[in-house]
Amino acid sequence: MLQVNDIRENKEAYIKALQKRNFDANELFNQVLQADEDRRSTQAKLDATLSEANKLSKDIGDLFKNGEQQKASILKEKTGKLKETSKELNEALQAIVEKLQQLLYTIPNVPNTLVPAGISEEDNEEVFRKGDIPKLSEGALPHWELAKKYDIIDFELGNKITGAGFPVYKGKGAKLQRAMISYFLDKNTAAGYTEYQVPHLVNEASAFGTGQLPDKEGQMYFVTEDNLFLIPTAEVPVTNMFRDELVPHTSLPILCTGYTPCFRREAGSYGAHVRGLNRLHQFDKVEIVRIEHPDNSYKALDGMVNHVKEILDELQLPYRILRLCGGDLGFTSALTYDFEVFSTAQDRWLEISSVSNFETFQANRLKLRFKDEHGKNRLAHTLNGSSLALPRVLAGILENCQTPEGIKIPKVLVPYTGFDFIN
Template sequence: MLQVQEIREHKEAYIAALAKRGVAAEDLFEKVLKADEERRNTQLQLDETLAQSNTFSKEIGKLYQSGETQKANLLKQKTTQLKEASKELTDKLTAASDRLQQLLYTIPNIPNELVPAGTDENDNEEVFREGDIPTLDSEALPHWELAKKYDLIDFELGVKITGAGFPVYKGKGARLQRALIAYFLDKNTAAGYTEYQVPHLVNEASGFGTGQLPDKEGQMYHVGIDDLYLIPTAEVPVTNMFRGDLLAHNVLPITCTGYTPCFRREAGSYGAHVRGLNRLHQFDKVEIVRIEHPDASYAALDGMVEHVKEILRELELPYRILRLCGGDLGFISALTYDFEVFSTAQDRWLEISSVSNFETFQANRLKLRFKDTDGQNKLVHTLNGSALALPRVLAGILENYQTPSGIKIPKVLVPYCGFDTID
């Protein structure tokens, strides 16, 4: 969430930057500044009213002590009127603050200068590509057919239990899934990330803190009776562990990793492009989160990108990295790099990770600050990335490693799986 003072100081620059997203921010900023002016004027009136009431209260005591009862009673009547006025002003201030807050919630993050202009995924910039795309047998199958052939994943059973988008992993499919989770966590902890096990449900304050609410409210599963939300990613509970904290500068960076299932309604997702593991309502993901000093956050982002590269190299999967354009950039992100693995059997690229710097956008919502060496309290920068999301990684392994006689397992996963072939 942007700060009003930042909008006031950088209004024209922010308008130009948000144009990359296709957002016409000028009218919205005018509404924000007007709402803030109303809030500040109301606060000023309330402060003056309370100060006058306090002054009268002190004078009333003196008047009673000196025997000037009539004057004291007159002032007492005025004090009563001032208290009524202060109550009205307090209600007005609350309403004005709420209006301002709701306006600020509608403004996306300011894109970093590296973000290219563009309207959708077709305008994203490919910045890196690595790995050879294998040549498959003419009878090669997509992963949903392989999962059925080798009895690895039962999509129909998931429909029976819950509904579409909730697959059941079986036998070696379940073992491979568990192996990927363990491998990803081991890679992350070896890189210095502290592992956490976190709740899979969060409260409304957590959803607002990391920016899922109100932007993605329709995409989240809501448990109405308890007013809790199923998490769309481990980023939400992990980052919210630090909500409201004032950190010492020497504890930065804070680096976290965690595995969780993720739940997304994915409303409106239909068609062949979402078959099998391509798009799910429940899936597993290992996340990395960083809390950084603002001066170090973009170096940290580069380091996260290199970390995900290393994982994909070890899995020996062909992949590419895209720098997202303004029109495809997430609401809360200042800069995002998407990793995509090539699905040979589907002849298409599949997103498997997003690595993002949110700068102070989340920190402002979270009230997450640190005390810098100059003694001032400042907002941290928050970053997160998938390392990695499992469904499409698994799809890439099944499709790219298939042979006429079975599916090979990437060498790095064999110690975790206990087998080197699915046949």
């Protein structure tokens, strides 16, 4: 959520930047600033009223002590009116604050200057590409066929147990997944990230803190009995470890990584694009999260991009990096790079990582602050990225590394799998 002061100071620049999202902020900003004016003047009136009441209370106390009951009861009458006034003002204030919040919730983050204008994923900007797209031999198969052929993923079984989008991994398929998790975590911890195991269910405050609420409520599974959400990404529990924290600037940056399953309702998704591992209700992901000093956050973002690159280089998969355009940029993000691996058999790119800088947008909701060099309390910058989301990496491996004899496991994973071939 944006800060009112920032909106006031950068109104025109923000409006212009938000146009890249095709978001017209003009009217909303005016409403926000007006609501903020109302908030202040009401607050001022309320404070003055309370101040007067406090003084009277003190006087009454003194009078009682001196045994001047009558004088005291005269003053008491006065406070009755003040009390009424302050009650009214307080109610008005709460209504205004509520309105202001509601307005702010509807405004997405301001895109960074690097973000290209655009409407859809068509307008994303490819900034990097690496790896040869293998020429597959005759009879090359999509991953869901390969999964069946080698009996490593059972989609039908998942249907039976739960429903569509909950595959069962089996044998070498299961082992390969476990291997990837270990490998990714090892890469991340070697790069300085601290590994965490976090809850897979979160409360409302957490879902709100990272921006899943109120924007994406329908995308999360919700446990009504206990009022908890199944996490759509480790970003939620990991980032929320720092909710309501005020950390010294010397403790920045904070680097975290964690493996969790991710649960997404994916309401409204259908068709060929959700086939196989392309889009699941439950999938595994290793996430990296950074809490950064505002001066360093974009350097950190580049660092994260390079880190993910390194992993993909080692996996020797063909991939590209996109800078998301305004129309495709997530609600909370200021700048996002998507990583995509090429699905050879499907002849399309699959998103496997999304690395974003949220600047203070999440921190503002989270109340995640640091004490800076001058002793001032400021909002920190939060960043996160996948390193990596498993199913599509698996799809990429299966499809790109297929040979007529079987699937060749990327060398870097072999120490983790204990086998180098699936046949």
